[in-house]
Amino acid sequence: MKVVYNWLKDFVDVTAPPEELASRLALSGTNIGGVENGPHGAVLDAEVGSNRPDCLGHYGIAREVAAIYKLPLKHVSTKPSESAAKASDFVKVDIQAPELCGRFTARVIRNVKLQPSPKWLRDRLEASGVASISNVVDISNYVMLELGHALHTFDYDKVRDQKIVVRSTRPDEKIRTLDGVERRLDPGICMISDGDGSRAVGIGGIMGGAETEISFSTKNVLIECAWFEPVAIRRATRFLKLHTEASTRFGRGADPEMAELASRRCAELILQLAGGELLAGVVDAYPGKRALKKIRVTRAEILRVMGADLPDKEIETSLGALGFAPVRIDHNRGAEGSLLAAWECTQPSWRAEVEREIDLIEEIARIYGLEKFPPRLPAARQGAARLPHHEAETRLRERLIGLGYREILTIPHVAEERDALFRPAGVSPARLSNPLSEEAGVLRSTGIVTMAAALEWNLNHGQRNARLFEIGRHYRLNGTQSSETCILTIGATGAAREKGLYDSAREFSFADLKGDLDAIGQLAAGTQPNGFQWRDGGPDWLHAAKRGKVFLGNAELGAAGQLPRRIADRLKVRQDVFFAELELDPLYEAMQTASASRRYEPLPRFPSVDRDFSLLLANRIPFSEIADSIRSLHIAEITSIEAIDLFRGKNVPPGKYSLLVRITFQSREGTLTDAQINHFAGKIISILEHRHGAQLRAS
Amino acid sequence: MKAHENKTGLPLVQLGITRPEELAALFADLRGRFDADCARAHDESAWKQFRDAWLGRKSGVLTQISDNWLKPATPQLKRAVGASLNELRAHVESQIEARRLAIESGAEEAALAKERVDLSLPGVIRPIGSHHLIRQVFQEIEDIFFSIGFSVVEGPEIETPYYNFEALNIPEFHPVRDDMDTFYIELPKGAPTPLLLRTHTSPMQIRTMERQKPPLRVIVPGKVYRRDNPDATHSFMFHQVEGLAVDADITFCDFTGTVEYFVKQFFGPSVKTRFRPSYFPFTEPSVELDASCIFCGGTGTAAGGGTCSKCKGAAWIELFGAGMVDPAVYGFVNYDAKKVSGFAFGIGIDRMAMLKYGIDDIQVFFQNDVRFLKQFP
The missing domain is CATH 3.30.70.380 (Ferrodoxin-fold anticodon-binding domain)
Structure with a gap:
């Protein structure tokens, strides 16, 4: 949210320059992405967390500033003059879905004059990045940016029967919203409707409808300022894929108490800038009024969580400035710094997410300053353990690197058609239901797919000699269960030995691959010199004459061989390419057994x-x-x-x-x-x- | 040679020498001839001939002197001849040996000149592989935390919504889920639970606490997935190291001390840290950890003047999110939130590697271009 520095000054007499203010805000929990100095003064780009809907308005930010600098917060007092006619005689509100809409206030202003907004208003909107439309529309935006509460203005004369009905969506209901889009609706969305409730005039808390929109011919204005249930709003925005300033605020949890005040503030500004007559009173349907929670916080818990103490006064002033009205309730009242100190706080209506002692501790700590809690390195009370296969994996990796292989890491998302090329028969891959693209539609069911892609990348970038390995996983689906298996994948192409001063060139061959794998197999060899065993056969995507299955005892670990011409051609690879893939868990296990059973054998004393x-x-x-x-x-x-x-x-x-x-x-x-x-x-x-x-x- | 052969072949009497004083010129002449011969012995074979000519046991010059001059010498000459002969012998022997050494070292030098290696030429290059940079960074981070008592655990990448979200205090429709756009696995109808690709390594916090009672300290390295369109700073797969410590007396100070220790070990002792309050549903208090910009030294100004492009003049760089474990999470694993406390963090490995090694495009990690792999042997 864009925070206009001068606007803040309406509510708090802050003197710190904008950059310093930005830094203090960031360190107390309102991160500032940057400060821009524009024609309307400094504008701070506040990155408001999803738990802080109260900071989606200047007033809420001003409360933070007041707490940080220990300055008084100026309250919003607004008393627009009202006519004799009563609003309740001109508009009725019926909330039929209190589970979706906890409060709905309506005010009516007659005989307004729609015109462009004055410069000061346009400037503030411009600084906030909001386009100016007309005074009445601009005012509702202004109040939202000021107080953090979204409002909606209707053309009163277009509302049928002077009646608002708030209800849940009806079957197959549709609405054309302000942006001109016809939208299909989902059950359980809050709809604002008029008359007998049959016609929807807005999606509650998200966007108004086109039919009752304010226009330059509007004379009489109905101000809606309501409170909508946040979870329902988030569900609806996700269904509609429609995110608005209003849905952001209601979806995170707006302040129900603010609804009436924001409506009054809006009315005041309309009278001021568009003239007209404000009907007396407010029509206020408020089925969702909540009792304010009492929350207790104790010094003992502060110490247990934070690990360092802070003075009573700091606790009380920070909580007080944020609106929690702390009161000491322990028997040692008045004893400064007592370890038994306890405070009872009242949850303010704008901080619905603060419900627990830990929430209050966080509030105290962030205003006091996290840097004031001294860092210390705690003593370890236990020995630490590596992964069970850590040593085996390390030795495997070191051996591969010694053999000249470079380790790669790949993204397992691949194209279905590529995966199918190398996928063993009978294996179902883990497909994504919402892939970013078809090229990344399934998780690889073998590491060969991404290894082939890595070799291709290198061949396409002028690197014809590559010996690569990856220690990763392959992913498969067994019915409704997924499986992830640790694998070693090897890919090699180009020269086994490059032409140099001392040697002639030699291309990588099956024998190189076999020798390298046997060098790995040695890690699992016990006192007998038998690592891997090779048997005829292997997957179809390997060259029928240049492939083999790799066994360790009776366990088949995988296969190795050359890519046959027919597949190489499909991948547009013109040189010989070799692959191997081994399952790692049995290999690691054998390595560990072998390593544990290895014993010294005396060297022979007689010649061979x-x-x-x-x-x-x-x-x-x-x-x-x-x-x-x-x-x-x-x-x-x-x-x-x-x-x-x-x-x-x-x-x-x-x-x-x-x-x-x-x-x-x-x-x-x-x-x-x-x-x-x-x-x-x-x-x-x-x-x-x-x-x-x-x-x-x-x- | 002929000259001394002639002379040494005859007894002194025949040379007309009868008095000791006359010997001096005779021996001086011989010595002159020897020195001249010696200078002419340039190589091994010439030297051998020269040596035999003078020291040969049967017909060498010295033997001849001994046979022809000394043995038949008159008693008054014998002592003088013997003395002169010894003197000449000493000279001859030492000079011949000196000459041998000189010839040998000369030959060696010539041979060395022929065999000398050109040090500017490369040796035989055996192909040696390399660790992937991400793996190196994983290892480095693992080692740092291992040294302060953190065990290493791993977990599945395909997770259930329960472990990825719910048990981490992120119920459905929580706004945080919008920030973690999630890949789902296509399942047959009637599957008991949806499956997704974990959006963070945090599910292992839950799985670890389900398995183990406090005290515990673990880190969880692994791949995570978020459905972001790829660009220079986003990849829909990246790597994290999760950390979790839970015990009877772990406080916020222990937490800041631990992560600060990590940052200084990883980036160097001069890097400063700061903690910004933040929000995650599964930690409270939550923080973002910042480090003083490692590119501009935390000044915000680039070396050549102007604003540092990495921290954009802010002097600080965001490292990762962390915080004290939210008590609500303990409820999911049957820990008593009143008796235990702890902290958790999630370090983005790719980001750490990019910051530490000045890499400006995350995609290079996964293209696996050999030219990239070679840069980090």
Whole structure:
């Protein structure tokens, strides 16, 4: 809300310059977004919190200023002269929906002269950012900005039967509002209607109707100043998507007591600026009159919450200035600073949200000054714990970074069609019912979707080499339940090694991906050197010949592989792209188990011997079968079985390949002799020949 | 060489030398020749030849002198010849060794010159990855709070309205809900509760208090979502760290002390803080925490004069919202509001990172351009 500095002076003799005032207001709870010095003096941009409807007018801000500077607040006293004719003879008000409208006041002024407003009025409205229309309309805006209470003026002669009926919406009701828009209404909205109540002339507390609008031909004016139930107003504004100055004020909770005063103030200004005759009295239907609450505040509670004391006088003057009328009620009355001190306060009608002791404590503290409560660092009474998987996640992240992967973070909102590309069969995604756009319509059901987007971004921005990882979640829906699963997603494309002074370039390949994943798998390897196990298969969106499923024991963690051409083409990616995704919870668990069970193994004292076997094998026999057969011999002296070289083509018969296997032997008992090694080699060759038809080539 | 061979090959008598005084010129001549030879031995092979010529056991010059001059010398000459020979031997040996060292170091220098690395060339560059900046900031914040006794917990991003709003004292149609425009999940008809994307990490305040009795101190890092159109300062997904401390005797002073400690740890000891009263339904008193502008040092004036563009001359920058836990919240988790008190805060991580590292567009965090990622190794 725009606060005109000079306007404040109508109610409080503030002398502090506007900038200083802005800072004091901000530090007592009315944040000021900025101070502008315009042709009508300084204007403060007050960011009034939704709990402070009383500060949506200059009078309310002036009350804050008076409390901060300990200055008196000038009360609004207004006594417009009235004619002999009584208002109650000229207008009737019937509130049929007291749950929506707690008070409705009506005043009538006859024979007004509509004309442009005088300069002082136009200036203040202009400074407040409100356009000037005509004196009567401007006055209702002026009073709203002054006292924070919205009013509505009707052309009295257009109101049928001199009667206002306040009721709830009727089925399929519509109204054309002041802004010329025809609006469909929802049940439970407060409608102002006239005559027999069949015609709506306004949406209560939100906007008037077009049919009874003030115009330059208006002679007689009906002033409505009412109070509407805030929750109903907020519900209605949300349904109508219609936010007005009035709906903001009523929706946050206006002051029901202010309704009559604002109406009187409005009448006074109309008489002053538009002439006419004010009918005597006010028609005031007030079914929602509330008893003012009594609230107690004690020093003991102030100390318990705030942790530091303040003098009685500060408590009393701040509460008093804000209208809470504090009265000491404890048995130690008069004992300054008593720890037993208690005050009874009366909730002012404009502060409906202050209901509890804590609310009063906040009021006292903010006026006294939060900076006066000395900060201190409390002692911890307990040990602190990291997340259960903190260590595992940290180690995983460090390993990935060591392997050359950069961590990314993505927004999980993706296009449905993109998600579907990578979504496993049978998975229902979590769709948004109100997305910002179709491009962000579902939450990713796999991290691959956003990883692909990150790679695309880089390729489109001239970065052809990228190795990325993300530790995040994927989101799915199981019936009416959502699930969030922690995942590691890897994406890689471009050079595994760039051309440099010392090395030639090499493109990233499936073997790179597998090696990197196995380096992660090692984190979960126990005393046996077995991390991840790889099995054939994987999702359809991976290259049928270059993919694999990753297992840890019997648990399938995920899959890895290359993006097939057909999908790469759809994504307009022209180079080879590799992805992997692993579920993290089982991996973390295995890492923790492995880490807890890891023990030192004494280093061998005797030398190891390598023996190479050059094998000619049928294409269908994978390395793992060879290794498994060798292991099945249970030769304890074998410490490793590695594939050293692989060759197809020239000098190798079709349908076969040549594999060079290096086996390392070592004994803990002594140095192995040639005879022993030859004995082992014989057994190995024999099993490979018999089981796999392997031919030993001269190496 | 020929010359001394000739001379040293003959006994002294044949050279006509009979008196010791005549030896001096003879040895001086030899020494002159040695020095000249020595100077000519430039490399290892020349040096070896030179060494053998003088010190060779069978036919070296010194052996010849010993055989031909010393051994047959007359008794009156023998002592003088021996002395001169020793003197010459000492000279020859020391000079030959000196020459060897000189040649060796010369060769080394030549070799070094050939092998010297160019330090201005890069080494072999192994690809090393990097942490995402948001993750680094998360870690830094987590470490600060961990050091003062805050445990870390996580929670779901897909939440129910109960945890995101109601239990935080934000009933339906509360005006605050308008400020937190919310994404909802499309559910089949008959779903027991609507699901939404949490608009803050605060639901974990409730979930934590439901699980645990005071004293408790936790922080909750995570993603949050608000349905804002993206621009340089808004993203519909961003990150928060929620904090919550509840105990029998936690006061506002403990609260301000804790968050002030955090700000000074994070931005540096010279940064000042101030607390502005504010409003959140789940805290009371509520505050906005401001820090003295870290770009202009809290002066409001930019280094080159003029108004600081970051704080717009205000000298203060808004950091995050916080406050004492509203007693109404305790009602939802069966805590006795008369016996416990606490504080809560919600730090926007993206904003902290932008302030600390001078980033002016929140979108760069989520584009994941490798050129951005490389800047924060």
